[in-house]
Amino acid sequence: MSRGGGRAEPGAASRACAARAVAAVLGAGATLDAALGAPDLQQLAPADRSQARALAYGALRWHHRHRRLLALLLDRPLPGRDRLLEALLSVGLFQLLDERQPDYAAVSATVAATRLLGRPRLAGVVNASLRRLQRERAQLLAEALADEQARSSHPAWLIARLRRDWPGDWPRILEAAQQSPPLWLRVNQTRLAPEAGLARLREAGIEAAPGPVPGALRLARALPVADIPGFAAGEFSVQDAASQLAAPLLGASPGMRVLDACAAPGGKACHVLEQAGGDLDLLALDADDARLGRVRENLARLALPATTLRADATTPAAWWDGQPFDRILLDAPCSGTGVIRRHPDIKILRRETDIGPMARRQRQLLEALWPLLRPGGRLLYATCSILHEENDDVVAGFLADHTEAAAAEPPAGTLPGWLRCTRHAGWQALPGEADTDGLYYALMTRRTG
Incomplete structure (x- = not known):
């Protein structure tokens, strides 16, 4: 749909870009951040670009709800699992259901986006679906939200995990994950x-x-x-407030030798350096050269000294000089279940079958890095997960197998009252508590003698 002279309807371009980004997540397994870096979105005017981002985030944040609604709205399943149509409809549904989104032109602009997406024949399906939602909103929502996945807009496997791991908190965790973060x-x-x-x-x-x-x-x-x-x-x-706990928990003093083993994008490494007045021999390690570039940019902006190295933390024989570290920060790759409010695509991309391999990778990192710690030194294990299998279970298993390792007391005054003590060793920030992300920390020391 276009107006006189072939000019696209206002708002159609931002909706088309949002739909392409959402479709890249749904169909190609792209992260939302990567999808939003597409050239077509960068060519939009700033206001339209901002709107496209908001629509893409909102559509994915509520996509499990939207999938259930689409099953009710459409006479037949989407043709050939048409991800682009599914994405555009999800963008349209979000506009109509989110009170912060103006809906006076939502339907017409979303319908017009079908032409920009090269799918003009789908205009009728999009128009009919969105108009029906406007007419039958209360009834359709009541039926859709009877389904737990739609109501929480989370996959069934994750709901079950949270119910098991956090029996007294899981409803609030699900609710917090649906909020836009500060x-x-x-x-x-x-x-x-x-x-x-x-x-x-x-x-x-x-x-x-x-x-x-x-x-x-x-x-x-x-x-x-x-x-x-x-x-x-x-x-x-x-930097999220919960992430700002890492540096004080690590407790690096001036003159110490420090390893940040999975450093990108560098926020924690920079904070560790700031707390020591820059007087550290710090090695920032990451396996991804592009992500390591972010670390270098942050160090340069803050005028902080550190050595950066692209390397695999699980193979220290390839990069370690043999000199032990006083402090090691292991911010381990994880499921990201504690930062879903910032990255709603995690609910689409992550599978339950990913968690076991991630936990094994986290244990592999601990085993590889532990010999690099000097006796009396401290290692801080951190994740942005809220699943026990990646957190407490990894640390408890490691401590049980290493008699020379022990849980360490945190430096005085570093633990806020809202941080949860876990079952075995460590502390958990749950999403939304103190309006922070969900992060886990465990502090271990290498016994002397």
Whole structure:
């Protein structure tokens, strides 16, 4: 659908771009961040680009609900599992069901997007589906939301895992994962005190409040980093408040030799350096060269010294110089189930069959890196998962098999009251508590003698 002179209807381009991004996740297994880097989206005007991102995130955040609605709305299943049509309909449903999205032109612009997507014959299906939802919204929603997957907009396997692992918390965890996350900043306390950082933001008209971790500031609304005063100069970094617990828990003192084994994108490594005034011999390791580039960019922006190296942390014989480390940070690759509110595509991309191999990989990393720790040194194991199989079970199994390893007491004053003690060894931040992401930490020490 277009207007006179072939000009596309306003809003059609942003919806088409959002649908392509969602389809890349549903059909090609792309991450949403990667899909949103497509050239067509980058060519949109800033306001349209922002709208496309919001629509893509919203469509995926609620896609399990939308799938159930589509089963009710369509007379027959989507042809050939047509991911692009499914994605466009999901974008349209999100607009009509989310109170924050203006729906006065949602249907017409979504229908018009079929032409931009090269699928004009689907305009009738899209129009009929969205118009029917407008007419029969209450009845259709009541029927769809009787299904637990649709109601929570999570896959059945993950609901079952959370119910088992967190029997008293799982409904709230599911609800928290459906919320849009805030933007958290970390004040670079080598440059200014947290109070001065807060004042700096407020002077610029940016509403912010202190967080549950010293130096963490929560913005009332998200902003591009280019609009944050002092960001380019290294006064602030973007980092979730729960992630800001890693550096104080690790407790690296000036002069220590430190390894950050899976360092990208570098937020934790930079924070560790900031807390020691930059006076560390720190090696930031990552297996992905592109992601390691992010670490270098952050170190340069903050003017912090570190050695960066592209290498596989599971094969230290290929890169370790034989000198032991005083502190090791292992932020292990994981399911990401604690950061679903930031990455709703995790609910689509992750499978239950992924969890066992991930836990084995995490144990492999621990086994490979433990010999690099000096006696009396400390290793901090961290994930952004909330599943016991990747967290407590990995650490408990490791401690049981290594008599020279022991759970360590955290440095005084580093554990906030909202952090949960786990069954065996470690602490868990659940999503939404203190408005943070869900992260797990376990601190271990290598016995001396």
